[in-house]
Amino acid sequence: MGLSSALGAAISGINLVNRQMDVAAGNITNADTKGYSLKSVTSVAVVNGDTGATSVRSGAVERDINTMLRSAYWQNLSQAGHSAVMADYTSRLDQLFGQIDDPTSLPSLMNDLTGSLRDLAADPSSLAAQSTVISHSQALAYELNSASRAVQDMRKDADQQAVLQVDALNTLMQDIEAQEDRILQARHSGQSTANLEDQMDLLLEDLTGFMDVNIVTASDGGLRISTLSGQTIYDDKASSFALDRTSGFMPGSEGAAISVTSPSGQKSELNSYDLSSGSIGALMTLRDETLPQAQRQLDEIASQMAMALSRQTTGGVAVDDGLVPPLQTGLAVDISLLQSAGDRIELEFVDSRGETRQYSFIAVDDPSLLPLDSSLTANPNDVVVGLDMSAGAAAMDAQIQQALGSSFAVSTNGSGDLQVLANAGGSGVSLSKLNVVSSMTSVNDAGNGLPVFVDGRNGGQPITGYLENGGQLTGLSASITVNNDLIMDPSILSGTGAGGAVEQSSMRAEQLLASLTSETMYFSSSVGIGTERAPLSGTVAEFAGELVAAQGQQSARASELDESAQATLALSQKNYEDSYAVDVDAQLVFLMELENSYAANARVLDAINQMLDDLMRVV
Amino acid sequence: MSISGIMGSRSYMLELIQNKQDKLETKSMQLASGRVAETYAGVGPQRATSLSIRTEISAIDSYQRSVNLSSTQLDAMTKTLERMDELRTEAVGAIDPNTYLVGSNGHTTSQAAAKVHMLEVISLLNTDVAGYYLFGGGDANANPVAPIDTILEGEDGKMGLKDTMAAYSAAHLGADGLGRLETATTSDAVSASLTLSEDMVGAFGLSLVGATTTSASGTAVFAAEDAVSDPLNPVPASIVTSLSALPAAGDTFTYEVALPDGTTRSIELTAQASEGGEAGSFVVSQNADPATAFNETISAMEAALKAELSVLSQTELRAYSDDVAGQEFFGTYEDGRIPDAPRLPDAAGTGYVDASSELAQWYTGSPDSGNVRQEKIALVDNGLKVEYGASALEKPFAELLQTMAVYVAADFTPTDPSDPQSLAIAESYYNTLSTATDSFLSVEGDRQSDIQAVTVEMSLTYSAVMNADSRLEQKSLTYSNMLGEIEGVDKTELAAEISFLQTNLEASYQATSMLLNMSIANYLK
Numbered sequence A: 001m002g003l004s005s006a007l008g009a010a011i012s013g014i015n016l017v018n019r020q021m022d023v024a025a026g027n028i029t030n031a032d033t034k035g036y037s038l039k040s041v042t043s044v045a046v047v048n049g050d051t052g053a054t055s056v057r058s059g060a061v062e063r064d065i066n067t068m069l070r071s072a073y074w075q076n077l078s079q080a081g082h083s084a085v086m087a088d089y090t091s092r093l094d095q096l097f098g099q100i101d102d103p104t105s106l107p108s109l110m111n112d113l114t115g116s117l118r119d120l121a122a123d124p125s126s127l128a129a130q131s132t133v134i135s136h137s138q139a140l141a142y143e144l145n146s147a148s149r150a151v152q153d154m155r156k157d158a159d160q161q162a163v164l165q166v167d168a169l170n171t172l173m174q175d176i177e178a179q180e181d182r183i184l185q186a187r188h189s190g191q192s193t194a195n196l197e198d199q200m201d202l203l204l205e206d207l208t209g210f211m212d213v214n215i216v217t218a219s220d221g222g223l224r225i226s227t228l229s230g231q232t233i234y235d236d237k238a239s240s241f242a243l244d245r246t247s248g249f250m251p252g253s254e255g256a257a258i259s260v261t262s263p264s265g266q267k268s269e270l271n272s273y274d275l276s277s278g279s280i281g282a283l284m285t286l287r288d289e290t291l292p293q294a295q296r297q298l299d300e301i302a303s304q305m306a307m308a309l310s311r312q313t314t315g316g317v318a319v320d321d322g323l324v325p326p327l328q329t330g331l332a333v334d335i336s337l338l339q340s341a342g343d344r345i346e347l348e349f350v351d352s353r354g355e356t357r358q359y360s361f362i363a364v365d366d367p368s369l370l371p372l373d374s375s376l377t378a379n380p381n382d383v384v385v386g387l388d389m390s391a392g393a394a395a396m397d398a399q400i401q402q403a404l405g406s407s408f409a410v411s412t413n414g415s416g417d418l419q420v421l422a423n424a425g426g427s428g429v430s431l432s433k434l435n436v437v438s439s440m441t442s443v444n445d446a447g448n449g450l451p452v453f454v455d456g457r458n459g460g461q462p463i464t465g466y467l468e469n470g471g472q473l474t475g476l477s478a479s480i481t482v483n484n485d486l487i488m489d490p491s492i493l494s495g496t497g498a499g500g501a502v503e504q505s506s507m508r509a510e511q512l513l514a515s516l517t518s519e520t521m522y523f524s525s526s527v528g529i530g531t532e533r534a535p536l537s538g539t540v541a542e543f544a545g546e547l548v549a550a551q552g553q554q555s556a557r558a559s560e561l562d563e564s565a566q567a568t569l570a571l572s573q574k575n576y577e578d579s580y581a582v583d584v585d586a587q588l589v590f591l592m593e594l595e596n597s598y599a600a601n602a603r604v605l606d607a608i609n610q611m612l613d614d615l616m617r618v619v
Numbered sequence B: 001m002s003i004s005g006i007m008g009s010r011s012y013m014l015e016l017i018q019n020k021q022d023k024l025e026t027k028s029m030q031l032a033s034g035r036v037a038e039t040y041a042g043v044g045p046q047r048a049t050s051l052s053i054r055t056e057i058s059a060i061d062s063y064q065r066s067v068n069l070s071s072t073q074l075d076a077m078t079k080t081l082e083r084m085d086e087l088r089t090e091a092v093g094a095i096d097p098n099t100y101l102v103g104s105n106g107h108t109t110s111q112a113a114a115k116v117h118m119l120e121v122i123s124l125l126n127t128d129v130a131g132y133y134l135f136g137g138g139d140a141n142a143n144p145v146a147p148i149d150t151i152l153e154g155e156d157g158k159m160g161l162k163d164t165m166a167a168y169s170a171a172h173l174g175a176d177g178l179g180r181l182e183t184a185t186t187s188d189a190v191s192a193s194l195t196l197s198e199d200m201v202g203a204f205g206l207s208l209v210g211a212t213t214t215s216a217s218g219t220a221v222f223a224a225e226d227a228v229s230d231p232l233n234p235v236p237a238s239i240v241t242s243l244s245a246l247p248a249a250g251d252t253f254t255y256e257v258a259l260p261d262g263t264t265r266s267i268e269l270t271a272q273a274s275e276g277g278e279a280g281s282f283v284v285s286q287n288a289d290p291a292t293a294f295n296e297t298i299s300a301m302e303a304a305l306k307a308e309l310s311v312l313s314q315t316e317l318r319a320y321s322d323d324v325a326g327q328e329f330f331g332t333y334e335d336g337r338i339p340d341a342p343r344l345p346d347a348a349g350t351g352y353v354d355a356s357s358e359l360a361q362w363y364t365g366s367p368d369s370g371n372v373r374q375e376k377i378a379l380v381d382n383g384l385k386v387e388y389g390a391s392a393l394e395k396p397f398a399e400l401l402q403t404m405a406v407y408v409a410a411d412f413t414p415t416d417p418s419d420p421q422s423l424a425i426a427e428s429y430y431n432t433l434s435t436a437t438d439s440f441l442s443v444e445g446d447r448q449s450d451i452q453a454v455t456v457e458m459s460l461t462y463s464a465v466m467n468a469d470s471r472l473e474q475k476s477l478t479y480s481n482m483l484g485e486i487e488g489v490d491k492t493e494l495a496a497e498i499s500f501l502q503t504n505l506e507a508s509y510q511a512t513s514m515l516l517n518m519s520i521a522n523y524l525k
Helices: A003-032 A068-097 A108-124 A127-188 A196-209 A279-310 A392-405 A486-487 A489-492 A506-516 A540-580 A586-617 B011-035 B045-095 B109-125 B147-152 B161-173 B290-330 B393-408 B419-442 B450-487 B491-517
Strands: A039-047 A053-064 A215-219 A223-227 A232-235 A239-243 A259-260 A265-269 A311-315 A318-319 A328-333 A343-348 A356-364 A382-388 A408-412 A418-422 A430-439 A453-455 A481-482 A521-523 A536-537 B180-187 B194-199 B207-212 B220-223 B238-242 B250-258 B264-272 B282-283 B343-345 B352-354 B377-381 B384-387
Touching: A003 A039, A003 A053, A003 A586, A053 A196, A053 A232, A053 A481, A053 B161, A068 A127, A068 A279, A108 A506, A108 A540, A108 B045, A108 B377, A127 A196, A127 A223, A127 A239, A127 A279, A127 A481, A127 A486, A127 A489, A196 A215, A196 A279, A196 B011, A223 B343, A259 B419, A265 A279, A279 A453, A279 A506, A279 A540, A279 B290, A311 A356, A318 B419, A328 A430, A343 A392, A343 A418, A356 A392, A392 A408, A392 A418, A392 B282, A418 A430, A418 A489, A418 B238, A481 A486, A489 A506, A489 B238, A489 B264, A489 B450, A506 A540, A506 B352, A506 B377, A521 A540, A536 A540, A540 B011, A540 B045, B045 B393, B045 B450, B109 B147, B109 B352, B109 B393, B161 B290, B161 B343, B161 B393, B194 B290, B207 B238, B220 B250, B238 B290, B250 B290, B264 B290, B290 B393, B352 B384, B352 B491, B377 B450, B384 B450, B393 B419, B393 B450
Parallel strands: A356 A382, B264 B282
Antiparallel strands: A039 A053, A215 A223, A223 A232, A239 A259, A259 A265, A311 A430, A318 A328, A328 A418, A343 A356, A343 A430, A408 A418, A453 A481, A521 A536, B180 B194, B194 B238, B207 B220, B207 B250, B220 B238, B250 B264, B343 B352, B377 B384
């Protein structure tokens, strides 16, 4: 023990105060800096074993981060990023479909069309009423076209956003890699890494906004980042992401997936679980699920509306095998009405256990589509069988026979009709319905329906719901237009019989109105309303309303989710920030302490100096 | 409380204030627009209800447009029908069977009045409301009923009603005006006979049904037509009156003849000793020569019979024939005729020919579809369809027009105005046709006319439409209120909320500013 050791202790104290002043000043300066965490310098009391002298040693500059709060914050950040994008896009969809009082919204236009049909029924020969029906149909077709275009534009927009964000993600991954190198270098050279780590946290925070990832610090101090499904995307070196911009989004077309190339060159794709959170995931979900679903809704309403208006249902007439009394009874229907691919035969029978069974035979031109899946029709109760029309009537008999089995006798009868017989007495099977449901292809076809709309693709074709080339349904809303024959001659709307003869009557207007407002049908569950087992059933006009309500609900749900995600985020952000943020007041108080401590140490030095001076005078 | 949270670049408290500000903004927007949100997302779970109410309101709007149109048309329709029925009764009053006054133009005063009525009926049947011809079936583009001249006189070489009546009266009356009956006499010194026979087997003219006599010196034998013995040459019915002695004065010979409609008339010939008897009497010759006496008696009898037949033919048979001609012209002939086409007597007067292309068209509206009511409909409420199509072709209207037209077209002028006999026949024809017309146009006691029946039908439809109208009005009001409740906002409540929020926000600002001002730095000296 001696003055020299006291001197050492005082100097070490001053040193420590200097360091601490340094850090506190930095803290106060950076109190408002984003991502700056509270730094502190630890002090360690040092006792010299030989001399017993004590001093204080300044430790490294350290930062205090609550990693639990941090990872909770990051996770919430991903979720909020996801929900914000979802809420943004779904509210755009809601704006597109469901503005209240918007005269160009689908339900309004549908109401206009049915209203004008009612007017036409009251005054069938009025040219004004006929033209109004045409112009309302045109407005509806135009709205479907433009809504479809808007949906595809939004897909394109989402895709572009995703491409940009993936680019930003790659840059970010590079930055993370560089930052980790810096941290490692600093660590090797014994420098404080606290500030570098603050910056790293900011980079990682940005990363979690794009996608939800698992971030762990391995035992060797290195960073490991993996996707939710466990795919490593960063381990010392960053993987690179790639998303090719999809050019020309069409209804039914698919966008590219995000691929990941690991540093070793291994390629893989991000799956939907990886993308269930974060803004990139939201954009991909919108591009590949939400927006295509909106497109399907538009297509479904376009197709159901067009086909309801032009639908002709021809019921079968009772026939028997000619024996007295007849052994086999059944129904016969004119199969020549089955004109186009997409037309169908609906057959219903009661089986031996008394249960009603339904079959839908859908005509196809392309036999390679066979066999068809039963989920093809929205009706949950029917068995769907494809009917290859290309081989002629006899071959169709054989196909129906094969589908129905030996309880039935299928043939073409003397008048050229399709005849299905069953032995009700023997097998207990009885036929209850045999209808040909076909779509009129020309305004001159007999019947009170009318092909008001046509499919504008390929130079205009009748809407029959064919399945070839991916199906007519897909993208129909983009190409549906009003039949030019009607525009040229609106009087067809009131014409009786084929081609709209001179005589004008209300019959057609009534039939068209009924097909929109009172004929109920099943709507495909692929539009996101109803389920496959319990599909939405209703009229076309009701469906238009359901669709808007569903979009409204989707948007409302997304914005509720977003609100709660944002609230959760704000809360976790507050908690996290509180845990590391600089409290200026505390720092100021600390500064005063330092001032005192400095003064005390200086005082010690002064005392030692005094004592040494005294000593010198004595000597 | 620590104030670091406020100092931080991303601060919780600022966000809370921001939220409050957003809320205030939303509420102000709601107050301005009067609506809870601009899109259905903001409407809440009742958005589906709101959408279907909007559909209902839109449907009600279109129903109301239909109601407006159809009620106007039905209003005009009932008024027209009421007037038409008035015209019917007025015509009955104007046609007086007992006043036979032929004007200088050859028309009787009754005919002139009937013509005015007929003109008005035609004009009523041609009523159109906003381009829709009430009595033109489903789709008439022009007046459904032709002008009166076309009806009476025909046009473009097609026969009018007058031509049709002439063709029928020629067929029924025959060339000599005796109703297609022929007479022949034989006589010698001990007997005489008068044969009255139909000139053919057929539907035209009078037919014979029987004969009786009170005379002891003669017989009257009726022989029904025989088409069985020799089908190619059927023998028409005949009545042979044989005298084996001259009849005594007061003896009567009664001939039963039938009009084509089956009603029978008796022609009674009474033997008289001297000239000067009434019509239907004949003088038994007092000539000493039996052969001459028989000859003169039987000739007198024949002349009397012919005179009677002539009168019958030119009055009742002609009236009947006019009626038939009217039915053919106006298409009111019996239902179920095959083919369903008007017909005219053929040239020989033995049968009919299809006259579809011969007759002028009095009706040019939509053809008869079987159920004319269904041809004009209006949808006035959910599931409520009113049918009010009408066509001048309908029997009540066609028959009214027909009755008037036949009366107007009839020619009551005597063939020889200076001949009392001819004058008497003309007057008798006038009486007969006037009476028939009156009786057709009048309705017994408290029964309703066919036109009134249609009027009642239309009035019921009209009241159904008006009921629908008030129901729609009511529904529309209810729905609008419901919509207001779902989509609208309560302005009072909103104003209160806004002022509350405002106070709250101001307080928060103040508190925040106080907190921000409170730093230890201010107290360190």
